[in-house]
Amino acid sequence: MTDFESGGCYADRRRITFRPNDFVESFGEAFRLTQIINFEDVIGVNLKTGRAERLLIKNLRHIDDVDTEAYQSLRDMEDFSDAEWKEIEKRFISIQPLLEGLTRKEIEQYAEKIEIHFTTLYRWLKNYQTTGTITGLLPKKRGPSQGTLKIESRAESVMHEVINNYYLTSQKPSVSDTILVIKERCEAQNLAAPSGNTIRNRISQISEEKRLRHRNERGRARTKFEPTPGKYEADYPLQVIQIDHTPVDLILVSDDEHRLPIGRPYVTFAIDCYSRMIVGYHLSLYAPSTTSVAMCISQMINPKDQLLIQFKVDSSWPVWGNPEFLHLDNAGEFRSDTLRQSCLAYDINIDFRPVGKPNYGGHVESLMKTVMKKVHNLPGTTFSNIEERAEYDSDGNATLTFDEFERWLIIYITKFYHKKKHSSLGISPEDKWHEGIFGSNHSNGIGLPPKPSDPETVYRDFLPIERRTVQSNGVNINGLNYYEHVLRPFIHKFDNETNKKQRFIFRIDPRNIRQIWFYEPEQKQYFKIPLANPSIPHMSLWELEEAKKQIKEFGFTFTEEQLIETHREMQAIVEASVKKTRSARRKLAKSKINKEQATPESKTSPLPQPSQQQGLDDDLWDDDIPIFD
Numbered sequence: 138m139t140d141f142e143s144g145g146c147y148a149d150r151r152r153i154t155f156r157p158n159d160f161v162e163s164f165g166e167a168f169r170l171t172q173i174i175n176f177e178d179v180i181g182v183n184l185k186t187g188r189a190e191r192l193l194i195k196n197l198r199h200i201d202d203v204d205t206e207a208y209q210s211l212r213d214m215e216d217f218s219d220a221e222w223k224e225i226e227k228r229f230i231s232i233q234p235l236l237e238g239l240t241r242k243e244i245e246q247y248a249e250k251i252e253i254h255f256t257t258l259y260r261w262l263k264n265y266q267t268t269g270t271i272t273g274l275l276p277k278k279r280g281p282s283q284g285t286l287k288i289e290s291r292a293e294s295v296m297h298e299v300i301n302n303y304y305l306t307s308q309k310p311s312v313s314d315t316i317l318v319i320k321e322r323c324e325a326q327n328l329a330a331p332s333g334n335t336i337r338n339r340i341s342q343i344s345e346e347k348r349l350r351h352r353n354e355r356g357r358a359r360t361k362f363e364p365t366p367g368k369y370e371a372d373y374p375l376q377v378i379q380i381d382h383t384p385v386d387l388i389l390v391s392d393d394e395h396r397l398p399i400g401r402p403y404v405t406f407a408i409d410c411y412s413r414m415i416v417g418y419h420l421s422l423y424a425p426s427t428t429s430v431a432m433c434i435s436q437m438i439n440p441k442d443q444l445l446i447q448f449k450v451d452s453s454w455p456v457w458g459n460p461e462f463l464h465l466d467n468a469g470e471f472r473s474d475t476l477r478q479s480c481l482a483y484d485i486n487i488d489f490r491p492v493g494k495p496n497y498g499g500h501v502e503s504l505m506k507t508v509m510k511k512v513h514n515l516p517g518t519t520f521s522n523i524e525e526r527a528e529y530d531s532d533g534n535a536t537l538t539f540d541e542f543e544r545w546l547i548i549y550i551t552k553f554y555h556k557k558k559h560s561s562l563g564i565s566p567e568d569k570w571h572e573g574i575f576g577s578n579h580s581n582g583i584g585l586p587p588k589p590s591d592p593e594t595v596y597r598d599f600l601p602i603e604r605r606t607v608q609s610n611g612v613n614i615n616g617l618n619y620y621e622h623v624l625r626p627f628i629h630k631f632d633n634e635t636n637k638k639q640r641f642i643f644r645i646d647p648r649n650i651r652q653i654w655f656y657e658p659e660q661k662q663y664f665k666i667p668l669a670n671p672s673i674p675h676m677s678l679w680e681l682e683e684a685k686k687q688i689k690e691f692g693f694t695f696t697e698e699q700l701i702e703t704h705r706e707m708q709a710i711v712e713a714s715v716k717k718t719r720s721a722r723r724k725l726a727k728s729k730i731n732k733e734q735a736t737p738e739s740k741t742s743p744l745p746q747p748s749q750q751q752g753l754d755d756d757l758w759d760d761d762i763p764i765f766d
Contacts, residue, residue: 138155144664144665145623145663146593146663149590150483150594151199151587151590152588153199153590155179155194155587156173157171157172158171161181162197162198163192163193163196163197164196165200166183166184167185168186170747171189173575176194176453176455176585177455178191178193179191179192179197184259187241190262194588195442197488222335223334228263228274231251231258232261232274244259261274287321289329295319295326295414300343303318305343305347312340315336319336344733371409374412374574374583375409375416375460375530376460376461377461378407378416378462379465379501380406380430380433381405381465381505382406382425384401384402385403385405385420386518387402387512387517387535387542388518388532388535389538390537390538391726391761392540392726392729396538402539403420403422403423403425404546404574405420405425406504408501409456411573412567413559413562413568415456415504417434419432419433420542420546422539423679427476430471431475431600431601432596434476434479434480435595435596438483438595439457439592439595440588441454443592444547450544453551454551454555456570457589458587459484459586461485461486463480463486463489464488465489467757471489472489472563474685475602483598508546508549508554508556509521511549515537515545516534516536517531517534517537518531519531539726555570577643600645601644602642602645604643605643606640607629607630608628608629609628612666614653617650617673617681617700619653619666619667620667621667626659639657641656643655644663647677647678647745649675649677650678651668651676652668654666673701677728684700684703
């Protein structure tokens with residue numbers, strides 16, 4: 138969701154839910170849902186006309202007029218005062234009868250009884266439904282309320298320490314005892330203690346799994362939150378997802394008039410263990426990495442409508458939503474701290490496959506074999522091994538470009554694999570998915586999964602994070618300076634708590650170094666920050682590292698000017714040798730594909746830097762892995 142006046146983007150992690158009596162918007166009109174028909178259609182009652190209408194799910198949005206009030210749900214919980222919590226509770230109690238599906242007349246009568254106008258109740262209800270959290274009921278903030286105090290940082294530290302080292306222990310003390318200990322310790326230090334409600338709220342934010350594990354109930358935690366080891370079956374859609382990668386048994390060709398071989402791509406698959414539906418994938422010419430895993434997960438969570446349109450595939454792929462468990466291999470790309478934090482923010486539990494137990498990843502392994510068998514029918518296949526390939530000329534027979542193969546893959550997934558009867562299920566993955574969502578004669582379905590309100594937020598949340606200070610010439614990441622006017626207020630900003638310069642959150646798309654995302658902590662928005670030097674060409678982080686390596690080998694000191702010259706020379710060599718070697722063609726193809734897949738760049742040029750400071754300062758990495766703001 139873009140704020141066109143400021144150019145920033147809210148981190149909109151709200152989800153659209155599809156249950157009777159939920160409120161949505163379609164083409165500017167507000168509706169109350171009454172019936173879910175299928176993956177494409179619902180029935181909703183127009184709040185203005187009272188008429189029931191058939192609505193396309195792909196066109197449903199959050200109600201826009203919720204505006205700032207709805208965005209209160211995006212604040213950190215600790216920002217709320219006790220007075221604000223009381224107001225939230227009051228409003229939540231007031232809308233309870235509306236959640237029971239009262240008629241318009243009954244709502245008006247109820248509103249008159251409690252002396253709150255019925256339109257106000259509707260507005261509160263919309264805020265609650267669209268944000269998916271009771272904090273959406275908070276009134277629009279107009280500055281600090283009189284009589285409300287933010288918790289002092291030292292009192293905050295006391296509360297944090299007591300909760301972690303007293304409440305979350307095997308002694309299992311009660312909440313009341315925990316409140317008493319916090320108040321006693323604050324009093325001993327002459328601090329204003331947090332209220333009981335504030336402490337209760339902070340404790341309520343602790344996940345049930347964490348509470349059980351730390352309070353000597355690990356057995357219950359395993360039983361409730363972990364699937365049966367070695368089995369990894371699932372009881373419903375999106376309960377268990379397995380992810381893994383494989384080289385594709387196919388030689389691709391360059392996307393130009395020559396169409397010469399560039400080598401094999403890699404594919405990352407995510408499969409739903411309940412239905413065997415492919416819920417996400419990522420195709421790349423680069424070897425598997427944290428980025429390929431993250432991009433696969435973000436695609437899995439998001440709807441696939443735009444993907445099908447992009448590749449002109451006339452089919453359906455009715456899969457979206459947050460999984461409960463991800464089962465991953467033990468490879469390094471799966472053990473990234475950033476990836477772990479991203480999954481944590483989306484309430485996704487990660488479970489790593491035990492070493493030497495391939496049956497733990499059986500479903501995704503089987504999927505990859507099935508897909509590769511189909512790939513073996515394509516021109517340019519490498520088959521599974523040398524014996525099977527025999528004298529077949531894979532390079533000489535290769536005809537598909539990267540984009541053509543990706544389109545083939547999407548068609549295969551949506552029109553063949555999903556619709557073919559699965560030997561273990563007895564029905565097709567698509568039918569099993571439908572059964573798990575809408576139910577059957579033998580079981581109830583879970584209903585349509587909540588849908589991300591803003592796919593771009595999901596994508597951005599899974600990008601790698603860097604924490605950096607802001608200098609006079611902007612921010613320096615990977616030896617390059619980035620600047621935009623939004624950084625100006627944070628130049629040399631001091632953090633009073635750490636007595637050091639404040640570090641800010643930046644997100645990096647490794648496929649495009651020409652811009653980064655800056656999280657502006659005061660507006661709570663993300664801004665695209667371009668390179669301060671716009672003459673630096675488009676390149677990926679991998680290309681940047683290769684250029685740095687070349688500069689070092691030549692005995693030069695790395696500067697942006699040297700980077701531009703080196704990259705230009707390297708590209709010229711690659712283009713000149715494109716007809717001679719596969720590796721050169723592959724490098725050229727990687728560069729082209731990175732441009733297509735990476736975040737679109739801002740069309741505005743960067744403003745002049747506030748100073749022309751020489752050199753390329755590179756602050757050290759902040760070891761702390763940030764939690765999403």
